[in-house]
Amino acid sequence: KRLILVGPPGSGKGTQSPIIKDEYCLCHLATGDMLRAAVASKTPLGIKAKEAMEKGELVSDDLVVGIIDEALKKPSCQKGFILDGFPRTVVQAQKLDEMLEKRGVKVDKVLNFAIDDAILEERITGRWIHPSSGRSYHTKFAPPKVPGADDVTGEPLIQRKDDTAAVLKSRLEAFHKQTEPVIEYYSKKGIVANLPAEKPPQEVTSEDLTNQDIWF
Ligand code: AP5
Ligand code: ZN
Ligand code: ZN
Known part of the structure; x- marks a missing residue:
């Protein structure tokens, strides 16, 4: 299966x-x-994406299309893939179609991930992540077994720099302007x-995994 997950910040894609x-x-x-890994290790890609x-705001189409093409x-990834957070613009969607066409797949x-904007601030500001695996937790909705530590590795959890109410506003604006047309596409x-x-997360999961419409 080749799947794309699309939804606003905090809608549960990573979960x-x-x-x-x-x-x-x-x-x-x-x-x-x-991109966060590239920023953390200060690669040329990370330096371009950070600001x-x-x-x-969205990083330029060329940069993200390049990462996906490589990945x-x-x-x-030959048998199938889940794209989480890509494509986010119609240009990215068109480029993805070209990439897949070359490989003879679609x-x-x-x-x-359909959700009202009003719910998202609480999800975003309460999120804690384990940076190396991308696992996310939430102080109220999905607390780790030991506060501040990843369940699997025990390593410390951190908050994302863009997980503030103010930055969320711009991320939502980018979603409505640039990403909703992708859903239309x-x-x-x-x-x-x-x-x-x-x-709740478990109910979203059961919809994901048992709804026949989704898989056939
Ligand atoms: P990205 O990392 O993709 O962030 P995002 O789209 O804003 O999405 P999030 O990761 O914030 O949300 P999520 O849906 O994964 O939520 P989660 O499951 O963690 O992108 C970051 C930045 O990178 C962008 O702003 C842009 O600059 C750049 N970028 C990335 N891709 C790009 C592209 N293609 N083009 C251009 N730029 C790009 O859940 C959130 C919280 O809620 C967690 O704490 C979780 O525990 C909790 N939670 C999850 N589900 C539930 C539930 N059902 N009920 C209650 N709580 C829940
Ligand atoms: Zn995510
Ligand atoms: Zn909208």
């Missing part, structure tokens, strides 16, 4: 991805995680499935 991934053995490519990310070459489903192809992303 559901590992579950879908484990169930179907797909590779999980999250452009946000890859836009901190302001909650899709990995052997683990996108099977686009899971649209795939709707025309008839491959969008809407998920009730405001429900």
Whole structure:
């Protein structure tokens, strides 16, 4: 399966991805995680991406298309993949179509994490992440077993620099202006499935994994 997860900041893409991934053995490519890793290790890509990310704006299409093109070459991505946070503009969607066409494959489903903006601030400001794995927690909705530590490795959790109420405003603006047209783009192809992303995580998961419409 080749899946795209699309939804506003805090809608649960990163939370559901590992579950879908484990169930179907797909590779999980999250452009946000890859960009944060590049920023942390100060690579040329990270240096170019840092400012836009901190302001909650989108990084240029060329940069992210380049990362995805490279990542899709990995052997683990040949059977299927989950794209989390990409494509986020219509230009990125068109480039992805070109990349996949060259490989003779196409996108099977686009899971649209539908949720009201009003819920997102609490989700975003309470989030803690384990940077090296991308696992996310929430002080209220998904607390780690030991406060401040990752359940699997015990390593410290951190908060993302862009997870403030002020930066969230710009991220939401970018979502409505630049990313909603992407949902429209795939709707025309008839491959969008809407998920009730405001429900508790386990209920979103069961919709993901058992709703026949999504998989066939
Ligand atoms: P990115 O990392 O993709 O951030 P985002 O899209 O803003 O999404 P988030 O990671 O904030 O939300 P999520 O849906 O994964 O939520 P999560 O599951 O963690 O991008 C960051 C930046 O990188 C962008 O602003 C941009 O600058 C750049 N970038 C990335 N891709 C790009 C691209 N393609 N083009 C250009 N620029 C790009 O959940 C959030 C919290 O809620 C967690 O604490 C979680 O525990 C909790 N939670 C999850 N589900 C539930 C639930 N059902 N109920 C209650 N709580 C829940
Ligand atoms: Zn995420
Ligand atoms: Zn909108």
